[in-house]
Amino acid sequence: MQTSILAQLAAAAPAGAPPAWMTYLPFVAMAAIFWFLILRPQMKQQKEQKAKLAALKKGDEVLTGGGLIGKIVKTDENYVEVELAQGVKVKALKSTIVDVIPPAGSKPAND
Numbered sequence: 001m002q003t004s005i006l007a008q009l010a011a012a013a014p015a016g017a018p019p020a021w022m023t024y025l026p027f028v029a030m031a032a033i034f035w036f037l038i039l040r041p042q043m044k045q046q047k048e049q050k051a052k053l054a055a056l057k058k059g060d061e062v063l064t065g066g067g068l069i070g071k072i073v074k075t076d077e078n079y080v081e082v083e084l085a086q087g088v089k090v091k092a093l094k095s096t097i098v099d100v101i102p103p104a105g106s107k108p109a110n111d
Contacts, residue, residue: 053094056080061103065096 056062060072062082070082073089080097083089 052100053097056094056097056100061101062097063099063101064092065098069101 056072056075058072058075061069062072062080063069064082068082068084068090070084070090072080073083074081075094078094079091080094081089081091
């Protein structure tokens with residue numbers, strides 16, 4: 001009796017492979033996850049950094065990639081002249097500017 005039930009269940013099961021598009025579904029899902037969790041935020045961050053560098057102006061206090069903090073004296077298309085101390089000026093690539101330091105009197109928006 002049990003063998004007849006098992007035979008009926010085996011005969012009722014479809015005997016074909018899944019459709020071809022189902023085999024590619026995990027790869028498409030991984031690509032979508034990769035895009036939304038890694039690539040998209042990174043592109044947004046690069047866009048913000050590029051806008052920040054384009055907006056550099058004389059008098060901004062900046063942090064360089066080497067960890068030096070100074071005030072911008074002169075800007076060019078590719079270079080900035082940064083005054084590190086009184087009378088000490090260095091020429092740096094704009095791309096090496098990591099961050100613009102807000103003025104001391106301004107408060108962060110979340111405080």
